[in-house]
Amino acid sequence: MNVTAVLQNVIASALIYSAPLILTALGGTFSERSGIVNVGLEGIMVMGAFSSVVFNLAMADTFGSLTPWIGMLVGGAIGFVFSFFHAVATVHWRADHIISGTVINLMAPALAVFLTNIIYGARQTDFIKARFGFFTFPVLSDIPFIGPILFTNTSLPAFVGIGIAILCWFLLFKTKFGLRLRSVGEHPQAADTLGINVYLMKYAGVLLSGFLGGMGGAIQAQAIASNFSASTIAGQGFISMAAMIFGKWNPLGAMGAAIFFGFAQSLAVTGNYIPVIQDIPSVWLQVAPYIITILALVFVIGKSRGPAANGKTYIKSK
């Protein structure tokens, strides 16, 4: 293989693996910026993956090549609904955020496999027909050198994810909504005094994370796994959480970290073709995202952490 082909292969598979992580990490960012820790991202991704596959199997004939995209939105919608549990539990019912998130992680696979059993009579679904597949950008792919590497046979969901990340950054740092959301995560009492509806903002943060996480799960299922089983989502939610922390709760940082982690994940698959990397035992590539996150927490991010009131239940005084 020549250099261009190798680079194209590496970048495309890195993007394929990062797409679900980007969206889910963005979801985590919204939730934590509003002060709600969301370790339930993994479970939300499971629900998104499950619902998108069900939709895809049922409607592929009707919608054709648009199916995975609508499936992605369906996954987002189900993630939105599912995260409502987390929002009610943590905001109004004063549950511990981590316990509630863990419950979501326990509940989602059980519920999804249960429903798969009911609908399809087996513990996993059939393979979907309409997948995301590869995409070649019309004009951009003609650019010399960059075109063939970046814009040929690549993952469109990843580029959409990057676009959404920029949008999220704008929403979080340049709009009134974003300012309010962040203020609630930093100092809810002060925000409340200024007339911001703290509970509403927290709901918004969690529900947005459910929507984005559900879409992330849907992409994982429809671009990588191609069916749904208990192992379709295996740690991606947690890696996304790591990406969010690594990106210092900033949408663009989270996106960058997600692409990096996607790259690390894809190396475990494509690494066999790349000269130096093929000599590294695959286990190092598999554990790299996790080890790097721990090291980043120790040396880079340290004690200066995310939103000040993150993980604390806010009880409105009478």
Next chain:
Amino acid sequence: MNDKRQTLNNLLVPILSVLMGFLIGAIIMLVFNFNPIEGYSAMFKGAFGTPFYIGETLRQTAPLIMTALGFALANIAGFFNIGVAGQALLGWTGSVWFAISFPSLPSPILLPLSILAGVLAGALWAGIAGFLRAFFGVSEVIVTIMLNHTSLYTVNYLIRNVMTDSNDSTPRIPEAASLRMEWLTDLTNNSTLHAGIFISLIMAFLVWVLIKKTTTGYEIRAVGLNPMASKYAGMSTKRTIIVSMLLSGALAGLGGAMEGLGNFQNVFVQGAVPTLGFDGLAVALLGLSNPIGIIFAALLFGALKIGGSSMPLAVGVPSEVVDIVIAFIIFFVGANYVIRFFLERNKKKTAGPIEKHDSDKASGTPESLSGTEKADKKEDKE
């Protein structure tokens, strides 16, 4: 009397959570056209119906007690050790690895040393998180989540490349390292019950002694309640953090060793960290981090897990319904504010005339009972 009412309320929360979890499970079965009574009775028979099933249930209970004790101990010190799953997996692997490496040792030496290998593996793995928390202030939640995944891939790699020659499971451990006991196997009609259940009960007692009766236990509780005050009182919070995480991981590792030396008798490549960890977490939350509570909660979850696996064949209900019930039980335990809220509110409403006889010790019971009834009614409406 207030204390009594408090304890009663504390007990009511898990009991109501369990009832509500089962209720939701029943509703789910009804929605999907299953008969919940048939479903639950199949589950009950599958957990306690014959000596064999009782043996299986107790076998499942034993490591759950261990992982739950591990989680609880860290929790008492104020840490959320979500990594018990990874620590149990390492304990499992460590014990099996030791056992298959020294097959010629006699049983009285090999068995304790294999268990010890598992305990140490779990302890050291959790110790990483304790160390980073103590000296760098890094959140143990994130670190242990990351370590869970690291342990999974590391163990899978070790099994394929170091412990075997690219096999997906190791050979069986030598008979001398097995926790199985002939009389237990015979008593329960060839179930996989092993000596782990006795070890678990002894460990539950020892953890109770540690927490309630020793200086270390006192320090662990103090740091959990208020790290600043403990430090001011001259305790080394760093030391306590690390000690409690080491002990937590050791207990989880022991639970994992039971799976390796008792239940499966080997270790194999897995797709996710063992559910033992998260189930243990659930058990500890339901048992309110109390060793006695944990024994009962573990028995309940052990019965749910084992009984649940009989449901598909007996009545066609997917066994996942059991996991949904477990998740809801923990949900209600976690969101206990709501349950307490209704208990308190009903108390205020009904307590009016009784309040005057505050010294009357018996009054605690009727009040709380009426509270339960109200909460039940509320449940029905939902």
